[in-house]
Amino acid sequence: MAPVRALIVGAGSRGEVYSRFSLDNSENFQVVGVADPRLFRCQRLQQQYNIPQENVFTDWQEAAEREKFADCVVIATPDQLHKAPAVAFADRGYHILLEKPMAVTEEDCREIVSACKRNNVILSVCHVLRYFPPVRKIKELIDSGVIGDVVHIQHMEPVGFWHFAHSFVRGNWRKTEESSFSLLAKSCHxxxxxxxxxxxxxxxxxxxxxxxxxxxxxxxxxxxxxxxLDCQVENTCPYSAKMIYMKMVQQGHTGWPVSVVCPQEPVDMENLTEALRTGPYGRCVYECDNDVVSNQVVNFQFDGGQTASFNMVAFTQEICERQTRISGTKGELRCSGPGPVYVYDFLTQKSTEHRCETAPPNMMRGMHGGADFFLIDAFVRAVQSGDSSAVLTGPQDTLQSHLLVFAAEQARLQDRVITIRPDGSYS
Structure with a gap:
């Protein structure tokens, strides 16, 4: 099959990650265009993937107005800037890989889904965790009936103390008005x-x-x-930017999150020090303009009597290593981080270990435990074949789970129980 030609809209950290798929799979996926208002971000991808100058844009609208020159578009813009390019490129006939969340309002989510259906284009939303091998293994075990009928799901997202400070206190997702509320931004997954x-x-x-x-x-x-950098007591603060970021550079780590703090190359101690002196990531965490919640619990009731409880909390040692326990009528399933998955059988009173699939060696292997690779691999195969069945995060499923996130936030804000209608809307 011919390689899928991709336009990258939003050349930040996520746009760069998805682009890397072509480094090992150029026969199937090629980056042929880039759009980002930051010219240095465009130039970085242009040099790495030999993108023609005519396909480099500082405004995605210019790319959308051009005659179609790629098969798909990867949209990795900030959360509030998803809807407009998604609809525009769908109308131009591009298949779409869209970073999560789909959009920051219910109306915008519905409009994106409508545009993709209207134009008969494939939409894959980057709910990357559906492709995470332990998650796939849990789904396989549930569907096999090994724990009987599911009765309750207990699921936790430990964001991590410094990760929350980085992204949701100092960083791009700190204010609902400028991005989205934290349940949508971090935990719609x-x-x-x-x-x-x-x-x-x-x-x-x-x-x-x-x-x-x-x-x-x-x-x-x-x-x-x-x-x-000016603080006399920062060495007693676990959220010290000096401690978090400078220590990483001293240890030779220059990727995320340091690359976000210090986007201009080279990422070294000199440039990092200047970024902490003048940029947002050097601010005291107690003097930021943040307003998103740092801890949240969501409870779900299902029509078969099943219940689920989800906890998101900032103050943890683990960084995004999800913890899951699922209770069934015949057994119990539990998993932490990358697995394995353990199943305890009530009849035999024995626990069985189930190991998970691993991604093949590739430039994306370390990203979300291989899930990023599996996500974009499924999308590329879907575009090549015209068969979207490989996509686990298509428009309708994603819309329904987003509607639950919006309902949960309304429940929190209004301090009440929200009833979900069959079409996903709520009252």
């Missing part, structure tokens, strides 16, 4: 997993509680400065 595992049932009720804890001006230590 996790709500989607619960929907995936319980695909045969429909959620009928949602409740939620959560708040912004600790990262507030009143918790600023005595004697602390506005910036970590």
């Amino acid at each position: 996790d709500v989607d997993l619960i929907s995936y595992w319980l695909a045969k049932s429909r959620c009928v009720k949602v409740s939620s509680f959560g708040s912004l804890t600790h990262f507030k001006p009143e918790n600023k230590p005595a004697g602390a400065a506005s910036r970590c």
Whole structure:
């Protein structure tokens, strides 16, 4: 089959990650265009993938107005800037790989789905965890009936103390108005997993509680400065930008998150120091303009009587190593991080270990435990064949799980139980 030609819209960290698929699979996937308002980001991809100058844009609208020159578009723009390019490129006939969340409002999500259906283009939303090998193994075990009928799912997202400070206090996802609320930005993955595992049932009720804890001006230590580089007490603060970022560079790590703090190359101690002195990631965590919640619990009731509970919490040692326990009528399943998955059988009272698939050696292997590779590999195969069945995160499933996220946030804000209608809307 001919290689899939891709236009990358948004050349930040996620756009770069998906582009890497072509480094090992150029016979199937080629990056032929890039659009990003930051010219240095465009030039980085242009040099790496030999992109023609006429296919380099600082405004994605210019690319959309051109005669179609690629088979698909990878949209990795900021959260609030997903809808417009998704609809525009769908109308131009491009297949779409869209970074999560799909969009930041229910209306925009529905419009994207409508545009893709209207134009008969493949939409794959980057709910990358559906492709995470332990998640696939859990789904396989549930569907096999090995634990009987599912009764309850307990699922936790430990964001990690410094990761939350990086992304949701100092970083791009700190303010709902500028991005989206944290359940959507960070954990729409996790709500989607619960929907995936319980695909045969429909959620009928949602409740939620959560708040912004600790990262507030009143918790600023005595004697602390506005910036970590100027602070006399930063060595006693676990959220010190000096401790978090400089230590990484000293150890030779220059990828994420340091590459976000210091986007201009080279990523070295000199440029990092300047970025911490002048940029947002050097600010005191108690003097930022953040407003998203740091801990949240969501409870789900399904039409078959099943229940699920999801917890997102900032203050953890683990960084995004999900923890799952699923109770069934014949046994119990549990998994932490990359697995393996363990099943305890009530009849034999024995536990069985189930190992998970691993990604083949590739330039993306370390990303989400190989899930990024499996996601884009499925998308490329779908575009090549015209058969979207390989895509696990298509428009309708993704829309339904996003609607649950919006309902959960309404439940939290309004302090009430939300009832979900059969079409996914809620009251």
